[in-house]
Amino acid sequence: MNWQWLHRLGSPRWFYEKTNAWLPWLMVCAWGLLLVGGIWGLGFAPEDAKQRNSYRILYIHAPVAFISMSCYYIMAISGAVGLIWKMKLPFMVMKAAAPIGLGLTIVVLATGSIWGKPTWGTWWEWDARLTSYLILSFLYLGVIALQQAFQNRDTADKASAILALVGTVNIPIIYKSVDWWYTLHQPATLKIVGKSTIDPSMLYPLFVMIVGFYVFFTLVLILHTRTEILRRESRSQWVKDLVLGKSNTKGEGAES
Amino acid sequence: MTAAPALLELRNLACERDERYLFAQLNANFYAGQVVQILGPNGSGKTTLLRILAGVSKDFYGDIFWQSQPLKDTAWEYANDLLYLGHLPGIKKSLTPFENLRWYAAVQGGVADADLIKALAQVQLAGYENTPCYRLSAGQLRRVALARLAFSRAKVWVLDEPFTALDKSGVAELEAKLIAHAAAGGLVLVTSHQDINVPNLQLLNLLDFPVDAQLLNSHEDAAYG
Amino acid sequence: MANLSSFASSLFWATFKRDLILAFRHKGDMVNPLVFFLIAITMIPLALGPEKAVLMRIAPGIIWVMALLATLLSLDSLFRSDFDDGSLEQLLIAPYPLALSVFAKILVHWLATGLPLTLMAPLLGVMLSLPANAFAALCYSLLLGTAAMSLIGAVGAALTVSLRKGGVLISLIVMPLYIPILIFGASAVQTAALGEAYNMQLAVLGAGLAIALLLAPLAAAGALRVSVNA
Structure with a gap:
């Protein structure tokens, strides 16, 4: 009995139709939160004593860093669900999540290096956090490369799901070891954000930005998943109806 | 029926x-x-x-x-x-027919060496037991794989x-x-x-x-x- | 029950023995990573100059990185021939836990590449004027590290075995997973070169090996089932 909803959840069509209604709300929420947080953080939050205004890139850097990590877990968990319950939708979510995650890690690295220029005086510093995110981007690259390498889609899905799961076991180990490596080679004086330097008035807009970015991420993930659904289900009747129905209302019924 | x-x-x-x-x-x-x-x-x-x-x-x-x-x-x-003989014969070319069969014997839980020799004789490969498989012809390779049928349970x-x-x-x-x-x-x-x-x-x-x-x-x- | 367990050990041993024989008959596959290891290490003084102080400083890291690359080179052949000749299918459907027979194959892979790399490393340490007190650490860390790398690498090899050109892809997906091993392995040797205790690094490498022993054969077995289905 209880499995009914799970299987409905596993149906791409159900997901596609259900999310239709969510999209406008998500869009409004995401843009609203990001605008509020952005203006608050960039315009009204107090200036940092040491870093002056350059610290404000934190309002993008930190939320994106959080999400690029969660995205890996979302990808791996989707893959696991797909493997265990043999459902199609989770694999589509997984495939949609990988390039988004890669994009997010690139944003983390870019903002980190822009931040590093005024703070450390170099574009790249082998800082524990930046190094970890560099490795995370390699993990995403591996999953994407493996996914692309297979002709057969089912194999591509399952193989990259296994790789993502192996990566999940490894991520905490990689993080701990990179942290350890960093403290071994450099005294920890270069940390960008010491806990004491953050004032609560700086934190509130950060929270808004984190929530905003999460909603935005959800929106992008759903949109990518919907594209993937249409691509994979293009031969099924409901997608054909959907496409034909739309073109009919527009008055362009041309079809070869 | x-x-x-x-x-x-x-x-x-x-x-x-x-x-x-x-x-x-x-x-x-x-x-x-x-x-x-x-x-x-x-x-x-x-x-x-x-x-x-x-x-x-x-x-x-x-x-x-x-x-x-x-x-x-x-x-x-x-x-x-179950005995499955696939499209690919599953024979290692750098092993001898006998070594190949010994591995298959382990797959089904052990067979006496003498039975493996007998199985090879049944597929007309007597005398080839210790010839590396890369020296055998395609037909002979197929026969090595088919020798599995002789000792299969x-x-x-x-x-x-x-x-x-x-x-x-x-x-x-x-x-x-x-x-x-x-x-x-x-x-x-x-x-x-x-x-x-x-x-x-x-x-x-x-x-x-x-x-x-x-x-x-x-x-x-x-x-x- | 006793019958079952003797049966259980037999396919493990049969696969182990068969692969060991194969490894000795294909000596090239075994020797090539070693030769790569030697030549790649020779490149370093040629590129940086033979200054002893410099070489001494970088020797632990360089030897570890090269050992890692040599292991990567050897991974593609782990399941390749079994896939090509059809015996992988037979392994898959045998009434025997696939993870165990996969483990037998990984064990042979380590005996044929990881162990020789470890034994050869001191020689290369001499070439790079590694301090005398670091040789033991080099051997111990490589002994544990190459075993863990064979295990983790097997997952990558299993995922790519059905791809014609899996070689570069394996490196791409496996290298990030090797990072913790590299960090602690190289650090063990470096610490030893400074004359300090390196027990902690070895303990971490051992823990990593234990996790890999537990999970890698299972993951590789799952990956093989997916790959053979393609």
């Missing part, structure tokens, strides 16, 4: 490859004592069906029953009672194109082996591009299980216009 229950039962088997159904609604019962040839043109899914029946591939819809039990619950027993033989590269006498010997296995209460499922000369040969044509548009609509995810 047969009072005994089917050894192997396929119910509503369907297989999809790259968004194309190879066969669908495949229902069949296989009984002990049968030699069944699976027919169909190239690309109709013969090899895929055999790989499913051998447990190599698990990508299919429908159910398989082994001695009236769902295969999922009896996979271990079934694996113990499996009830079900799943053979994909076993006659490939065999000469006339090899074909006759293999046919005799299939007959003997069926007579001893075994089941043989075989594909072949040539006619098999076995009395009472059962045929299963995959073209008899075409893809039905109605069925596909019930699969929600794949429909053909």
Whole structure:
């Protein structure tokens, strides 16, 4: 009995139709939160004593860093669900999540290096956090490369799901070891954000930005998943109806 | 006719490859004592069906029953009672025929060395026991793989194109082996591009299980216009 | 039960023995990573100059990186021939836990590449004027590290075995997973060169090896089932 909803959840069509209604709300929420947080953080939050205004890139850097990590877990968990319950939708979510995650890690690295220029005086510093995110981007690259390498889609899905799961076991180990490596080679004086330097008035807009970015991420993930659904289900009747129905209302019924 | 229950039962088997159904609604019962040839043109899914029946591939819809039990619950027993000879012979070229067979003996739980030598003699490879397989011809390699039949304790033989590269006498010997296995209460499922000369040969044509548009609509995810 | 367990050990041993024989008959596969290791290490003084102080400083890291690359080179052949000749299918359907027979194959892979790399490393340490007190650490860390790398690498090899050109892809997906091993392995040797205790690094490498022993054969077995289905 209880499995009914799970299987409905596993149906791409159900997901596609259900999310239709969510999209406008998500869009409004995401843009609203990001605008509020952005203006608050960039315009009204107090200036940092040491870093002056350059610290404000934190309002993008930190939320994106959080999400690029969660995205890996979302990808791996989707893959696991797909493997265990043999459902199609989770694999589509997984495939949609990988390039988004890669994009997010690139944003983390870019903002980190822009931040590093005024703070450390170099574009790249082998800082524990930046190094970890560099490795995370390699993990995403591996999953994407493996996914692309297979002709057969089912194999591509399952193989990259296994790789993502192996990566999940490894991520905490990689993080701990990179942290350890960093403290071994450099005294920890270069940390960008010491806990004491953050004032609560700086934190509130950060929270808004984190929530905003999460909603935005959800929106992008759903949109990518919907594209993937249409691509994979293009031969099924409901997608054909959907496409034909739309073109009919527009008055362009041309079809070869 | 047969009072005994089917050894192997396929119910509503369907297989999809790259968004194309190879066969669908495949229902069949296989009984002990049968030699069944699976027919169909190239690309109709013969090899895929055999790989499913051998447990190599698990990508299919429908159910398989082994001695009236769902295969999922009896996979271990079934694996113990199965001999699968695939499209690829599974022979290591840098090993000798004897070393190859010794590994296969371990797969089914150990066979005396003398029996392996006897098995090689049965496929006319006496004297070649210690010749590296890369020195053997394609037909001889196939014979090394077929030597597994001689010491097999499996009830079900799943053979994909076993006659490939065999000469006339090899074909006759293999046919005799299939007959003997069926007579001893075994089941043989075989594909072949040539006619098999076995009395009472059962045929299963995959073209008899075409893809039905109605069925596909019930699969929600794949429909053909 | 006793019958079952003797049966259980037999396919493991049969696969182990068969692969060991194969490894000795294909000596090239075994020797090539070693030769790569030697030549790649020779490149370093040629590129940086033979100054002893410099070489001494970088020797632990360089030897570890090269050992890692040599292991990567050897991974593609782990399941390749079994896949090509059909015996992988037979392994898959045998009434025997696939993870165990996969483990037998990984064990042979380590005996044929990881162990020789470890034994050869001191020689290369001499070439790079590694301090005398670091040789033991080099051997111990490589002994544990190459075993863990064989195990983790097997997952990558299993995922790519059905791809014709899996070689570069394996490196791409496996290298990030090797990072913790590299960090602690190289650090063990470096610490030893400074004359300090390196027990902690070895303990971490051992823990990593234990996790890999537990999970990698299972993951590789799952990956093989997916790959053979392709």
